[in-house]
Amino acid sequence: MNKLLTINNNRTDAVKSYLKFLLENDKISGVFSLRTHKGAADYSLLTEVSQLDEINPFYPVMPVNGGQLLSRFTKLDKPIAVIIRPCEFRAFIELVKREQGSLDNFLLITYSCGGVFPIKENALGNVEKVLPKYWDSVQKGEIFAGVRPTCKVCEHIMPLDSDIYIPVIGKEDKQCKMYLNSEKAVEFSEGFDGKLTDETFDSKSIEPLINRRKSEKEKFFAEIKSNTKDLDDMIEIFGKCVGCHGCSRVCPICYCTLCDFESFNYDYNVAILEKEVAQKGALRLPPDTLFFHLGRLSHMSFSCVGCGQCTDVCPADIPVASIFKKIGEETAGMFDFVPGRSVEEQIPVMIYKEEEFPELGE
Amino acid sequence: MLISNSEKGDKVFENLELKKEIELTEWGKKIENIKKKKLKNKDETFKIIKTMAEGFDNLQETFSHCIGCHNCGTVCPICYCRQCYFDSSVSKPNADFIMMRAKERGGLSLPLDRLMFHIGRMSHMSLSCVSCGLCTDACPVNIPVAKIFSYVASQTQATFDYKSGENAGDPLPMKDYRLDEIGELGKLVKKAEISESHNE
Ligand code: SF4
Ligand code: SF4
Numbered sequence: 308m309n310k311l312l313t314i315n316n317n318r319t320d321a322v323k324s325y326l327k328f329l330l331e332n333d334k335i336s337g338v339f340s341l342r343t344h345k346g347a348a349d350y351s352l353l354t355e356v357s358q359l360d361e362i363n364p365f366y367p368v369m370p371v372n373g374g375q376l377l378s379r380f381t382k383l384d385k386p387i388a389v390i391i392r393p394c395e396f397r398a399f400i401e402l403v404k405r406e407q408g409s410l411d412n413f414l415l416i417t418y419s420c421g422g423v424f425p426i427k428e429n430a431l432g433n434v435e436k437v438l439p440k441y442w443d444s445v446q447k448g449e450i451f452a453g454v455r456p457t458c459k460v461c462e463h464i465m466p467l468d469s470d471i472y473i474p475v476i477g478k479e480d481k482q483c484k485m486y487l488n489s490e491k492a493v494e495f496s497e498g499f500d501g502k503l504t505d506e507t508f509d510s511k512s513i514e515p516l517i518n519r520r521k522s523e524k525e526k527f528f529a530e531i532k533s534n535t536k537d538l539d540d541m542i543e544i545f546g547k548c549v550g551c552h553g554c555s556r557v558c559p560i561c562y563c564t565l566c567d568f569e570s571f572n573y574d575y576n577v578a579i580l581e582k583e584v585a586q587k588g589a590l591r592l593p594p595d596t597l598f599f600h601l602g603r604l605s606h607m608s609f610s611c612v613g614c615g616q617c618t619d620v621c622p623a624d625i626p627v628a629s630i631f632k633k634i635g636e637e638t639a640g641m642f643d644f645v646p647g648r649s650v651e652e653q654i655p656v657m658i659y660k661e662e663e664f665p666e667l668g669e
Numbered sequence: 670m671l672i673s674n675s676e677k678g679d680k681v682f683e684n685l686e687l688k689k690e691i692e693l694t695e696w697g698k699k700i701e702n703i704k705k706k707k708l709k710n711k712d713e714t715f716k717i718i719k720t721m722a723e724g725f726d727n728l729q730e731t732f733s734h735c736i737g738c739h740n741c742g743t744v745c746p747i748c749y750c751r752q753c754y755f756d757s758s759v760s761k762p763n764a765d766f767i768m769m770r771a772k773e774r775g776g777l778s779l780p781l782d783r784l785m786f787h788i789g790r791m792s793h794m795s796l797s798c799v800s801c802g803l804c805t806d807a808c809p810v811n812i813p814v815a816k817i818f819s820y821v822a823s824q825t826q827a828t829f830d831y832k833s834g835e836n837a838g839d840p841l842p843m844k845d846y847r848l849d850e851i852g853e854l855g856k857l858v859k860k861a862e863i864s865e866s867h868n869e
Contacts, residue, residue, distance in 0.1 A: 337771060339779075347733035352767065355775030370736045376779050381763040412764070430734040430810035551807055553740040556756075564761070565752050620738050620809040 310493055311506035312485040318473065321483030322390060322416075323359050328499050329388050330356050335414060335495075336385040339377070340364045346432055350376055352387070364390040365475065367421065367441060367454070368429045372614050374398030375559035378408035388495075390416040392423070394461065394614040396469055397647020398559035401610035404654055407562050414495055416485075418473035419465050419513060421445035422458030426619045448477040448516045450523065455615035457628045460524035462517050463612070465510060468649060470495075476513055528633050531626075544630060545600055547623040550593040554617035554627045560607040568599045604634055609654050610646045611635030670696070718813070718820040729784055731817065734810040737783040741804035741814045747794040755786045791821050796842055797833045798822035 314321035329335045340362040342351045348368045353359060373395035380387070391399075396417045402408045421441065424434045437453060444451040450459050464476065470492040471485050478484075485501075486508045487493050496503070532540050552569065555561040567573070573595060575583075584590045613632035621627050639646060642655035642663075671687070673679050721731045739756060742748045754760060760782065771777035795818060804814035826832060828851070829842035848858070 336768060345730075345733065350779040351776050352771045352779060353776040354768070354771045358776040361776075370734075371780060379761055379780075380767065381765075383764045383768070426734075426736060426810055430812075549744070551740055551743050553738055553743065553807065553809070556740070556743075557736070557738050564756070564758055569751065571751075620736075620740060622740065622744075622807040622809075 309505065309507040310487040310496075311504045312487060312496055312499070313502040313504070314483045314485065315481075316483060317480045318365060318418075318475065318483045319363065321485075322364055322473070323362065325485070325496075325499065325501075326362075326388055326390075327356055327359055329414075329495060330354075330359070332498065333385075335388045336383060337387045338362070339373070339387050339389040339391075339413075341366055341368075341370075341373075341390075346429070346435060348429060365418070367423045367438075368426060368434060369395070369423045369614065369616070370426060371557070372398050372559035372616050374400075374402060374612075375557075375562075377413065378402040378559075378562060380408065380412050382409065383412045386412055386414050388414045388416065390418075392420045393417050393463055393465065394420075394612045394647075395559070397463060397612040398610075398614060400647040400650050401560055401612065401654070402562065403650055404652075404657070405560075405562065405610070410650065414471070414491060415469040416471040416473065417469040419476040420458075420461075421476055422451060422454030422461070423615070424453055425455055425615075428453065442480070445476055446479060448513065450516075450520065455618070455628070456527070456626065457613040457615040457618070457632050460520055460527045461613060462520045462524065463645075463647070464517065464520075465513060472508060474508065474513070476516060527629070528636075531629055531633050541597060541600070545597050545625060547625055548596045548600070549623050550596040550599065551622060552599065553620040553622065555599075555603055557616040557620050558603075558607065559612070559614065559616070560610045561603065568595065568602060604631065604638075608635040608638045609642075609644060609656060611639075612647050714816060715820050715823065718816050721813075722817045722820050728787075732784055732787060732812060735783045735787070735812060736810060737780040737786065738809060739786065740807040740809065742786070742790055744803040744807045745790075745794065746799070746801065746803070747797045748790065753786075755782065755789065791818065791825075794818075795822040795825045796829070796831060798826075799834045 312325075314324065316324065326338050326340075330338060336354065338353045338359065340351060340353070341348055341364050342361045343363040343366050344361065348363070348366055348370050350371060350373060351358075351362070353362070369392065373389070373391035375398065377389065377391075377395075377399050396415060399408060399415075403410055421444070428434050441451050441453070465472070468488060470489045471487055473483060473485055485496075486506070487496060532543070552566060555566060575594065580590065580594075583594070608631060611631050611634075613628060613635070615628040617627035617631065618625075618629065635646070639655070644652065644655050671682075672693070673682050721727055739753060742753055742755075762781075767777070767781070770781075798818050798821075800815060800819040800822065802815040804818065805812075805816070808814050822833070831839065831842050
């Protein structure tokens with residue numbers, strides 16, 4: 308393994324030609340990629356070569372976390388070639404661990420990502436205008452000002468364990484290098500007209516950017532008041548929440564068909580409501596808006612990849628993603644766990660170790 | 670200013686020993702003026718919205734940025750279902766079905782049925798839409814959902830000569846069966862009945 312496939316063309320066209328080859332030679336049953344049409348971006352599943360022209364896999368907008376969409380696929384006879392961003396790939400890895408998807412279904416292609424714009428910016432037509440500047444800054448290995456707050460501090464720009472990895476950051480868009488990291492990738496690429504050499508990706512080139520993003524992250528986290536042990540902080544942050552649960556519906560990790568907080572368990576009858584009012588003197592409606600977030604944090608924060616979808620959809624402008632990413636790193640950090648790092652790495656809540664947290668045992 | 674509109678209200682006023690003021694003409698005039706302005710505004714807005722909401726292609730274009738988050742349905746006061754059909758397991762088909770649909774046209778947009786969700790919602794709740802505007806507030810991609818639904822509601826409600834939220838005693842058109850409603854359809858039914866009786 309660790310082969311390098313070099314295609315002498317710009318990235319988008321190179322990827323198109325590669326996918327065309329796979330589709331025409333019946334190696335895959337379809338292509339899953341971002342596509343743009345009159346400024347609107349959506350994910351698409353394409354089975355016809357003629358439709359490949361519409362794909363725009365590197366367009367810096369994430370309408371839906373692709374990992375969430377991939378988890379909707381039950382067993383396939385023949386895999387689909389998928390091109391998604393690192394945090395979508397990582398979300399999918401977490402979903403696979405949670406038994407919500409299968410890696411066998413896909414040939415997974417990822418790339419180093421410069422960040423995505425908030426979806427509203429694209430709907431307003433603002434992304435197209437700044438695209439040249441964005442790509443210029445990605446090529447220089449900088450952090451572009453307009454991208455999602457969690458993208459600016461994301462250090463996981465390089466998940467090498469996808470089947471195929473394409474370096475984008477710090478590269479000119481004249482040649483496309485595809486690192487084939489799995490036997491599957493090498494096997495699928497057989498017969499493709501491109502230069503194949505033995506080479507592993509040298510991650511040194513993007514280390515400075517990763518370090519910069521890490522230090523930005525420290526600053527960013529320090530600014531967020533989210534002392535989880537202090538309820539007042541949480542009340543202050545989530546006081547504006549209208550209880551729409553939009554944040555969880557777009558969360559790739561929240562896969563439940565019906566959230567507990569939308570179930571009968573939280574239908575309070577008059578007796579319960581009267582009791583609560585009597586206890587507190589007043590009751591905020593809908594009830595349990597904060598409880599919902601605490602519940603969600605306890606269920607998914609280990610697996611939070613910081614994609615930023617939740618912030619984008621919050622009608623109350625709460626920086627949900629920043630807070631969940633910070634708390635997620637705190638909870639996962641206690642177990643030395645990094646979400647989406649490896650499919651072998653089990654989610655801490657799913658394993659039992661007698662010797663962990665001995666203080667608690669005592 | 671407090672206005673009592675019911676016997677209950679009258680009683681409260683009596684208990685509070687509030688003097689009832691009868692003269693509302695001035696106030697009424699002001700309200701009529703405001704109403705007139707708003708109606709004019711509505712007509713102008715609906716003229717624009719009509720072109721966005723009528724015809725499949727226009728509707729598709731209007732909702733082209735929709736990410737399928739269903740926020741608009743969740744915050745809608747009329748959408749009371751605990752679990753929307755479009756969030757249920759029925760709307761999460763298996764891979765074979767997704768592939769079949771993709772192959773039919775060579776390509777498929779995901780998540781599935783984003784426009785169908787809106788059409789379904791229109792058919793279920795537009796008769797009761799009160800144009801509160803929450804759906805627009807909750808839409809992360811700035812689609813004027815409320816204006817579109819309000820326009821569609823004005824059409825569906827007019828069809829049945831029904832006004833949402835007006836009178837608790839009015840039966841909802843969907844729940845009220847009348848053989849003679851929507852003339853053309855009624856005629857078709859009658860014609861079919863006659864030809865059937867001839868055949869007998
Ligand atoms: S999207 Fe915002 S308002 Fe809605 S539940 Fe989440 S935090 Fe609250
Ligand atoms: S809130 Fe907006 S983006 Fe979400 S489903 Fe409704 S129209 Fe689509």
